[in-house]
Amino acid sequence: MSNAVSVLGGAGFSGIIRVVDAGVTGMITLRGDLACPKIAGAVKATVGVNLPQARNITQNGHNGAGWMSSDELLLTCPYEEACTKVEKLEEALKGEYFLVADVSDARARFTLTGAAVREVLAKGSPADLSPGAWPVGELRRTRLGQVAVAFWLRDDITAELVCFRSLGKFVWDWLNVTAGDDVPGYF
Amino acid sequence: MLILRCPYCGICADETELTPGGEAHLTRFGPGSTDEDFEAYLFLRQNPKGVHIERWCHTCGCGKWFHAVRCTATLEIFGTYSAQNLRPPPDIIEAIKIRRPDWGGFHK
Numbered sequence: 400m401s402n403a404v405s406v407l408g409g410a411g412f413s414g415i416i417r418v419v420d421a422g423v424t425g426m427i428t429l430r431g432d433l434a435c436p437k438i439a440g441a442v443k444a445t446v447g448v449n450l451p452q453a454r455n456i457t458q459n460g461h462n463g464a465g466w467m468s469s470d471e472l473l474l475t476c477p478y479e480e481a482c483t484k485v486e487k488l489e490e491a492l493k494g495e496y497f498l499v500a501d502v503s504d505a506r507a508r509f510t511l512t513g514a515a516v517r518e519v520l521a522k523g524s525p526a527d528l529s530p531g532a533w534p535v536g537e538l539r540r541t542r543l544g545q546v547a548v549a550f551w552l553r554d555d556i557t558a559e560l561v562c563f564r565s566l567g568k569f570v571w572d573w574l575n576v577t578a579g580d581d582v583p584g585y586f
Numbered sequence: 587m588l589i590l591r592c593p594y595c596g597i598c599a600d601e602t603e604l605t606p607g608g609e610a611h612l613t614r615f616g617p618g619s620t621d622e623d624f625e626a627y628l629f630l631r632q633n634p635k636g637v638h639i640e641r642w643c644h645t646c647g648c649g650k651w652f653h654a655v656r657c658t659a660t661l662e663i664f665g666t667y668s669a670q671n672l673r674p675p676p677d678i679i680e681a682i683k684i685r686r687p688d689w690g691g692f693h694k
Contacts, residue, residue: 453596454595454596454597467648468594468595468648468649468650469594469595469648469650525599525602525603526597526603527598539597540595540647540648541599541646541647542602542603542646547645547646
């Protein structure tokens with residue numbers, strides 16, 4: 400099997416926050432009717448977390464289920480497990496109207512750590528990232544600079560960000576420039 | 587700057603997260619239709635100064651298409667509703683009429 404590497408090979412940068420390429424991550428897109436109980440059951444059985452509320456992400460260690468839209472979930476897991484989890488989901492949802500795809504190699508993931516994490520993201524996103532509007536555990540799909548990204552807060556000072564792998568270098572450069580600058584003091 | 591509430595994810599998205607899709611509720615005329623109908627479907631738009639019903643896509647968000655009603659002159663938003671509607675729902679029509687009593691109504 401080929402040796403999987405993430406977009407920046409685990410690089411890290413420290414500025415007003417710490418930005419780290421979080422390495423290869425298993426990511427599975429699941430589309431279907433989220434109100435269907437079979438989907439909730441399959442997600443629970445496969446990644447071990449409950450279906451998230453709208454715009455939220457439920458997580459347990461590496462495993463998670465994020466609400467991407469009214470008919471789409473992003474499931475995360477350890478990279479090596481993505482393939483078998485896709486098969487498991489396909490088996491569990493047989494007969495339903497759904498789509499499952501392993502998108503691990505199509506995405507990049509960054510971990511952002513530091514008290515200024517909201518400030519850094521707010522420099523490039525039109526989303527309201529103030530503590531009242533963007534709580535811990537809410538997955539926000541928006542744009543950063545000119546490209547589409549999704550990010551969520553693991554805790555008050557740690558954010559996870561996912562984007563297309565083809566845009567990984569752009570997002571990395573953008574985060575480096577912004578995190579290398581001053582804290583703007585929006586919040 | 588327009589800020590539209592996406593009816594699918596509930597986010598109040600600013601226009602840089604959105605893609606405009608032009609006039610809404612068009613009837614598609616495809617192969618077999620008359621030249622006049624096909625031309626009107628492709629090219630002829632109302633382009634009003636005032637109340638305008640439009641399609642928007644939450645491109646940098648949940649990716650869904652939805653409808654929005656706004657005033658092209660003042661950019662006032664009267665409401666948004668899901669793409670599954672074939673006409674503006676009654677509450678949206680009511681909201682427009684309150685603000686624009688002289689509006690001619692939705693014609694299809």
